[in-house]
Amino acid sequence: MELALPLRDRFLQLLKQVLPNLTSDSVLYHLIALCTILLFAATLYFVCRWLLIIQISAWVKRSKNSLDDTMYSHGLFRRLLHLIPALTIFLLTSVLLQPESLLNGFLNKTSMLYMLLATMAAIYALLNTVEDKYNESRLAQKASITGFIQVAKLFVAIVVLLLSVSLVIDKSPLIIVSGLTALAAVLLLIFRDTILGFVAGIQITANRMFNTGDWIQINKFEVDGEIQEIGLTNVKVQNWDKTISTLPTYSLTNEAVKNWRGMQQSGGRRIKRAIFIDVHSIRLCSGDMLERFGKIRFISEYIEQKIEELRTYHKDSSIDESDLLNARRLTNIGTFRAYLEAYLRKHPQVNQSLTLMVRQLPPSELGLPLEIYCFSADKDWVRYEKIQADIFDHVLAMLPQFDLRAFQRDTHQAAVMPISQQ
Template sequence: MTVVDFIQKVLLDYGFSESWASIVSNLAIALLILLACFLARKIVKLLLTNVIGVYVKHSKSKWDDILLEQKLFSRVANMTPAIIIHVSASAFPVLQVWIQRLAFSYIILAAILILYSLMDGFESMYRTLDVSKEKPIKGMLQVMKIILSIVGIILIISVLLDKSPLVLLSGIGVFSAVLLLIFQNSILGFVAGIQLSENNMVQVGDWIEMPKYNADGDVIDITLHTVKVQNWDKTITMIPTHTMVSDSFKNWRGMRESGGRRIKRSIFIDMNSIQFCTEEMLERYEKFNYLTEYIQEKRQEIKAYNAEIKGDPNQLVNGRRMTNIGTFRAYVQEYLGNLPTLNQDMITVVRQLAPTEHGLPIEIYCFSASTVWVEHESVQGDIFDHILAVVPQFDLQIFQSPSGKDFM
């Protein structure tokens, strides 16, 4: 005699009709099974999380901590009710087949979620390694999750329909076009992710610029579908992964790895202040740091050159003469060459550009020794603070458009 028959017999003895006795007995068994499922899940979860949790806290390994954070043991406990229902389905002969199918389907779903937790745990552990920035695996794991989900759906459908999964797979070609359409972005993202990783085009932590998507900042995550960029204003830009291959973007990683950050800025000299140097000017300039040796060498060189030139030496246009703008350029070149805040292993140039309506541009092109933005800007500011302050010492004037007091 089964438990259902026993309860039904007791109810009949108490005067219940046969139909009501059957209904009440089935409901009672269902409630008992649900109660057993609830208690079993609680007990298993308590054992797994508390007992194993104590071991995890005292363990030096990081793996078990990550698995606990990913709720792996809670998801294992979720399988308990389905197992109990599957075993107890014989209490309901009429619905036994469907109850067992549904319970087994839930077991498949729970198993997939457990595998998800294992993948997430592996990805979390992998992110603690330095290689994770160069070779992220998040996109690959997302592809594996999609494949696992498709396999799970096929298995669940095969269980519910009581058909072999091979039968379902044999007809999947009919829906291949639909599947390609549905997973188009996933396929493109997966292929792009492989190209980005293999060619080392972008890594987590890289500073990139992609004007098409108004992205200018650090890459903080690379997934199957998107590359997440935190812009300098702290906004987040999401860029489709496949566009990182099909479109152009600028990666500043090379600058960071080179150990120098470029300074490229011009000051504009009023061309009316440019002149040949007089003896009095040269004697004054010769007292400046970095110019003593330069002026002495230039004087000898020019004297030797002019000795071979025929013509009136008192005429400035005859022969060679030093100019205040040329001496200023030589000073700035030497000044930059002695700055410890610049990367002296990289190029340093002070050059004239083509004259404009704003004056004669003198461009400073060099590299700071620090690639950190704040430090770089400080170095750049110090350089131009000094240059702008010494320009009048060379009898030159900075050009700026007339404004304010210029009209008074």
């Protein structure tokens, strides 16, 4: 203040050379001082911006570190430059204007609000830089920090808002906070999704439940696609039909969500599909059928082994092989099941290290379900569907070779027609 007084007097004396009757409490003096302060602050800002931006941009281009490039692209340096005019206005106000003047108080508060907003903008740019650098790392595939960055931005915004309000009304921020406790219920309703999203974000990150790029499926919201972004309040999912679904973050922890990450990280993708066999086509194998089946490469050894096994059993048990009630016989459905398993064991696109079986399910009015349960060696969706289709093309085409027939509702006439006539 002692330094400001002689500077103010010198400024006034300088003006009196042009306006002899000018006083420091006149409206004209305040208008001239205001224009001088704003003009000086704007000039200093543009000069510093021109000098610093040129120097900073040249330094960024020369630097091999990508961190400064990210900070520059998010405008961190440009936002910090706004502190220069804010500080200039704050300092010149106390120098050129009397402390008790209304303009002094207005400019002081305005410059401080300007500094708060510039600081908040710079912090936002810094947080964006941190998020971008994190997303470039491998850790981003395991856990997203977008939600935490948004929480940090929200916290900064709340602090700046409290400080701004306290500055305008000349009250301590603690008094404002204590007064807000009465509005706690209203605030909880307003920030319900934010609070729930923050808690869900902590659970998701701590337990590594979901990551960006995961394929999720939520039947309730008709969501089926890859996670594009996990935010504080919303999750963005791109469905396979290229539509975008946005849902609350807390729905990932509150709803039934299927995450296909385990399949993507495993050695294959499951094939689990059944065909319905017409029960009228199931029969015991005759000698001619066994002779014909024995020529099939995949089950020739199986047929020989089973025939020898049955002969030994009948001999040891003194059972006549022609006795249909007491003798053991092979069936075409059982032989076909053995063929399919042998076929899958030799299939180059089926993962042999994971579960592989061909099983019967409980029969129904649609026939006897024969289910293939295995895993493809390729997890890509398009190639997976091709592998699965090729397998079942072969399965359906081989049914007549075992005197079997697939059931379908619109072929009721074929169901009563002898196989030999088809």
